[in-house]
Amino acid sequence: MAHDTVKRGGGDAAASTPRGPSLRAVPFLKLGESEPIELLSNAQQQQLAQHAFVRVFPARTIVYRAGAPADSVFIISDGVVKSFRDLPSGRRRIAAFFFARDLFGLAKAGRYVNTVQTLTPVRAYRLDVIALTELFRSDPGLELPFLCKTMHVLREAQHHNIIVGRRDAIGRLAMLLRLLQTQFEATNGNADVPTPMTKSDMANYLGLSLEAVVRASRGLQRQGIVQFLGRHHARIIDQGRFEALASNV
Amino acid sequence: MAHDTVKRGGGDAAASTPRGPSLRAVPFLKLGESEPIELLSNAQQQQLAQHAFVRVFPARTIVYRAGAPADSVFIISDGVVKSFRDLPSGRRRIAAFFFARDLFGLAKAGRYVNTVQTLTPVRAYRLDVIALTELFRSDPGLELPFLCKTMHVLREAQHHNIIVGRRDAIGRLAMLLRLLQTQFEATNGNADVPTPMTKSDMANYLGLSLEAVVRASRGLQRQGIVQFLGRHHARIIDQGRFEALASNV
DNA sequence: CGTACAGTTGATGATCATCAATCCCTGTGG
DNA sequence: CCACAGGGATTGATGATCATCAACTGTACG
Helix, strand or coil: CCCCCCCECCHHHHHCCCCCCCCEECCCCCCCCCCCEECCCHHHHHHHHHHEEEEEECCCCEEECCCCECCEEEEEEECCEEEEEECCCCCEEEEEEECCCCEECCEECCEECCEEEECCCEEEEEEEHHHHHHHHHHCHHHHHHHHHHHHHHHHHHHHHHHHHHCCCHHHHHHHHHHHHHHHHCCCCCCCEEECCCCHHHHHHHHCCCHHHHHHHHHHHHHCCCEEECCCCEEEECCHHHHHHHHHCC | CCCCCCCECCHHHHHCCCCCCCCEECCCCCCCCCCCEECCCHHHHHHHHHHEEEEEECCCCEEECCCCECCEEEEEEECCEEEEEECCCCCEEEEEEECCCCEECCEECCEECCEEEECCCEEEEEEEHHHHHHHHHHCHHHHHHHHHHHHHHHHHHHHHHHHHHCCCHHHHHHHHHHHHHHHHCCCCCCCEEECCCCHHHHHHHHCCCHHHHHHHHHHHHHCCCEEECCCCEEEECCHHHHHHHHHCC
């Protein structure tokens, strides 16, 4: 984390990504907009891009560690990361997975609260917090999207709570798979779900042991609901029973 | 929710509360400020008070229901509420308890996501969301405290995740009690902890059955760590072992 | 004073964690 | 091209913990 890729996010970077940083969420007002939408206007994206540094991380890279000084927030342009904390007992608790158009960098008293590590190669915009708060001051309309996105993350944390609250391993796994299905449904067919994380990561997210995740996977497969093709790919066979499982909290 | 107490929050309400709405949280920047502080300046409190309605609820009152149009956010001046959701299975999941100086009213697409009900008599400021966003536009400095508080709630949701992730009932209960201890340590002695909610509420927050909460309470009492005096009052006997239990995630 | 709700206790079974052994896959270097 | 190492994944056996069911007691409040 010593140095940045010395490349500004705007202008000439247009070849790889036509737009600047992008934030997606369900807005909290706007009745009827129940699908996630783009929160930043083109002008806002360009403005942010002028203050952002583009960073590219290989897979399995630590972006920052819990407890380190929190000088930046990140907006993912492409790729997947996990945000986790190691507990005194030695257990690891994954608080969230973040995908393209997500914002991460949660801080408390100037320090990051979780460690963030990439699961896949990641391209992200790095925004200096000081510069960002100054931008907020100069452009009042810019802060609302960030508030909106933070509320979105909060809702997802509450949903995560509900997942972990279930007692059956199969149901929890189904809910994670549905989360991934929703996340990737734009890019792929509805039935094919990428699972970028390891089973151990799944276990740490679901509050289960690795073995329980394996057994739940076999259970889903044996019942003909989901098929696991390779390490990072699942296919929903019976969407009806799958939904039933994932909804039956 | 048809009518408000027709009383503005500012000016003549000074007798009961000298200041206007108050928001407390650990700021995300400001290194070293690891204790919660007041986020709103006096001027901001007064400005908000001029746009706020004071509402007083008896205990066990529904403030709003999940799915209802979300036209307001609330800042608690005094009292305790629970924010929960009833799941299809009939289970109830309490997402959070909110106390004085807390903000609640999380919405998604113009509708509340949780139901909020008072546990004690509550005095709160009601802020119209539309008016609030307009205030944000006119006064750029006002939005940051709300973003900061939302991040605070997000961190607490993650902490809640960690609590529910534990498998032992006693440890979870200890963590809830420590949360209450922290919340009320300013008002009371450190050892005496008010528990405004029922044991059933505790169970719904901790992801346990009511019976498990009862047994965990007895366990804590039998081991001489906590004493339960009456329905809504606990006393920490052995702070050392209590901390050890609550920290040993 | 009675009713409804909150809390208590015990018995039973289901589910998951844990431990241990093994397999498999991927990337690496000879 | 093949052998090897290391982490991820799999499988089985065992025990601990909690949910559930059921019956009962206590308590707040009209």
